[in-house]
Amino acid sequence: MANLAQLYKTRIKGTGSYLPDKLLTNKDLEKMMDTSDEWITERTGIKARHIAADDQATSDLGVIAAQRALENANVDVSEIDMILFATVTPDYLMPNTACMLQQKLGAPNCVAMDLSAACSGLIYALSIADQFIKTGNKKNILVVGAEVLTRFIDYEDRTTCILFGDGASAVVVGPSEEGQDSDIYSHHLYAEGQLGDLLILHGGGSKHPPRQHTVDQKLHYVDMNGRDIFKNAVRTMGRCAIEAIEHNKMTPDQIDWMVPHQANIRIIEATAKQAKFPMEKVIVEIEDVGNTSAATVGIALDRAIQKGKIQRGQNVLLAAFGGGLTSGSLLMRY
Ligand code: UT7
Numbered sequence: 001m002a003n004l005a006q007l008y009k010t011r012i013k014g015t016g017s018y019l020p021d022k023l024l025t026n027k028d029l030e031k032m033m034d035t036s037d038e039w040i041t042e043r044t045g046i047k048a049r050h051i052a053a054d055d056q057a058t059s060d061l062g063v064i065a066a067q068r069a070l071e072n073a074n075v076d077v078s079e080i081d082m083i084l085f086a087t088v089t090p091d092y093l094m095p096n097t098a099c100m101l102q103q104k105l106g107a108p109n110c111v112a113m114d115l116s117a118a119c120s121g122l123i124y125a126l127s128i129a130d131q132f133i134k135t136g137n138k139k140n141i142l143v144v145g146a147e148v149l150t151r152f153i154d155y156e157d158r159t160t161c162i163l164f165g166d167g168a169s170a171v172v173v174g175p176s177e178e179g180q181d182s183d184i185y186s187h188h189l190y191a192e193g194q195l196g197d198l199l200i201l202h203g204g205g206s207k208h209p210p211r212q213h214t215v216d217q218k219l220h221y222v223d224m225n226g227r228d229i230f231k232n233a234v235r236t237m238g239r240c241a242i243e244a245i246e247h248n249k250m251t252p253d254q255i256d257w258m259v260p261h262q263a264n265i266r267i268i269e270a271t272a273k274q275a276k277f278p279m280e281k282v283i284v285e286i287e288d289v290g291n292t293s294a295a296t297v298g299i300a301l302d303r304a305i306q307k308g309k310i311q312r313g314q315n316v317l318l319a320a321f322g323g324g325l326t327s328g329s330l331l332m333r334y
Pocket residue numbers: 034035036039040043044119158159160162163199224225226227229230233263264267291293321322323
């Protein structure tokens with residue numbers, strides 16, 4: 001493994017993201033239920049979230065993010081040799097969303113698969129892409145994280161509907177060329193299946209296939225234990241972040257930016273504190289986006305790059321947690 005990892009260094013060649021036009025603000029939610037802008041802002045840091053148009057499915061969001069990432073990477077669609085699509089809200093159970101995206105993009109015959117790891121999905125997918133690049137097996141991997149989660153949210157449940165939004169992000173991954181010092185240094189991925197019930201969408205799969213009674217029982221909506229998820233989020237994301245720093249024999253001051261999963265500003269702040277990481281070096285893109293599950297880390301990464309915060313040659317730490325419970329971190333030189 002150590003020798004293989006020396007073959008190629010992995011480079012994030014370009015990133016892209018997309019948010020649908022329609023905004024659902026806290027003020028809008030105030031009119032729909034017993035809540036307030038003040039409560040939501042204070043408890044979550046979220047002011048608004050984007051909602052996909054009726055005719056937009058997850059791959060439609062993903063394709064726009066992917067086109068932007070390809071352009072920024074200066075990679076032609078014909079050069080893609082693998083598509084990894086992280087999502088828990090696929091267009092269909094079959095075929096997979098990666099194949100839908102392939103067709104919409106006009107990408108060539110290539111590997112195309114979905115990856116279900118909830119909010120950790122993008123980091124899981126980037127880690128898999130890294131293995132294929134390091135071993136020289138692939139040259140241009142398109143990693144997408146996208147969700148239309150709002151279709152699975154109960155707008156009578158004020159603890160979940162205030163959090164989630166729709167969105168997409170994409171990353172083009174390939175080998176560093178001569179003179180480029182980009183690399184993915186490490187990834188640490190985890191899953192604790194015994195905590196799966198804390199964040200679950202019961203209906204629609206083989207356990208509870210869609211039937212009239214599953215609709216009546218609201219089984220097709222996200223079911224979440226917010227308080228327990230909160231505690232486990234800080235525990236797992238903090239642990240993964242610390243592990244990445246220690247594994248690479250670094251200290252927090254040698255990391256330029258942390259890009260955490262954007263679920264709740266208080267979770268982000270508590271994670272940063274646990275990892276002894278100053279908030280000035282933490283990318284926060286939650287206020288007008290909300291929690292977009294597999295898309296969040298990529299949206300935050302792309303926005304920070306487009307704003308000129310994250311620059312080439314800097315060390316960047318990604319960290320996430322999500323339903324599963326899954327969690328993971330990835331440390332790279334961008
Ligand atoms: O990607 C992973 C996805 N999920 C998460 O990351 C969620 C993690 N959890 C959270 O972000 C927080 O637990 C929430 C934002 C969901 C809730 O915040 P909290 O500070 O943990 O609130 P709580 O559940 O402890 O509830 C406190 C009070 C309760 O009232 P009582 O029992 O004290 O009278 C709730 O009924 O706040 C009430 N409440 C609300 N009030 C106004 C819950 N939701 C709302 C609301 N507006 N939307």
